[in-house]
Amino acid sequence: MNLISQPLDFEIEYPEADGKPMSESDQTRDYLIYGVEALRRYFSDRSDVYVSGNLFIYYRQGVRDAVVSPDVFVIFGVENKQRRSYKAWEEGGKLPDFVMEITSKTTQYQDEEEKLHKYRNLGVTEYFQYVPTGDYLQPPLKGSRLVEGEYQAIAPTSAINDSPIFYSNVLGLELHLLEGELRFFDPQTGEKLLDFDETEQARQAAEQARQDAIPRLLGMGLSAEQVALALGLSTEEVTNHPIER
Template identity: 30%
Template sequence: MTLSLDRNIVYPDSDGKPMADNTRQFRWIVLFKENLECLFADNPNVFVAGDLLWYPVEGSPDIRVAPDVFVVFDRPKGDRGSYQQWKENNITPQVVFEILSPGNTYKEMVKKQQFYDKYGVEEYYIYDPDRNVLTGLERENGILTFIEDITDWISPRLGIRFVLTDDTLKVYYPDGQPFLTTIELTQKAQQEKLRADQAQLQVNRTQLENDRLRQLLLQAGINIPDDYN
């Protein structure tokens, strides 16, 4: 006999906890979330979320976690109040990021690791910006296992590269471009637009000069074919 689940079960969209404890933690969460969005902007079947509750088990609203950032392949983009896995072809988020703050406890992080291990996360990255410590785990033989050397690590799923320097963590796109903050991305876009405008201005100036020379030649009785370069 198959029991039907109570359709009145509520899966809250919020756990009542703040997204971040401080500006540094928030800045890193946004850095990962926004750049991963950019990385997969052209792929309609990669869903990237930040601070979204993930419910892996239907009928169990108490089994949940809100990763700082997670990535799900083979799921469409779009708004969600929470990630209810049974409504998502039962696909587990493959990659999870947590950014530590002074308020995170060892017990809390162990419980999260156990949760991600139990429910099938493939890659789990933890960055402590205050101590500049990066920890990574990947699934091997069905178990999340610590990555021994992560100083120049490339994510198997994402293709991004982590470089841990003496001062900070640097993350690079598969093409070698660095992850940038929203301000840096805006500045880069403005610079690229300025370069494009300058290039177009030069093209326009060249065309005007060519037209002027053509007129002078015509006045001198010299006809230049239109397709002459």
């Protein structure tokens, strides 16, 4: 896709919203949020990876209609910072490397026809579709990878309980269906990328485990300073811990 990057002699306003609701259902919204937040946390230590979703991406300067708004997308090679909209000509011409659309019956044609062709022309390397309701796409997750300018279906690498597992070359992650629910997995660790509630539960569990370890370590003869260092706590937290006698 040819990007116009030369300065314009007139000012053009690029809208940041279209006035439409973010999604048409709770499920669509929930998986959009999961995809963006889980991938954002996964790439949080990368200053050159931008993860977002439901954001206007303008790909041709001076043309307000040259815009897409993927549900979830990842762009490599640009600054990891907050944006109100994304203008490719201000970002070195970089466009999404990975896109996922949370599809439904009402958006099926747009996602499978119009957006597929547009993303292909924009050079989006991988394009995934997920249908939370599973009412028309079986299995409810599929992906395509750009090969010599055309999309080719991504074959599952394996399956768990007849649910396919797809590998994303772009993300270096696996996409699983756990009882029909989409989850990203890190194949290096085998760990699932958590949603917000799961992340909070894991944080609370880890904190509780540290607190529970204080009396055990003190009972082994370690000093308060040694326990604090081992658990990543302050000495005051250790000495003020209520130890049952």
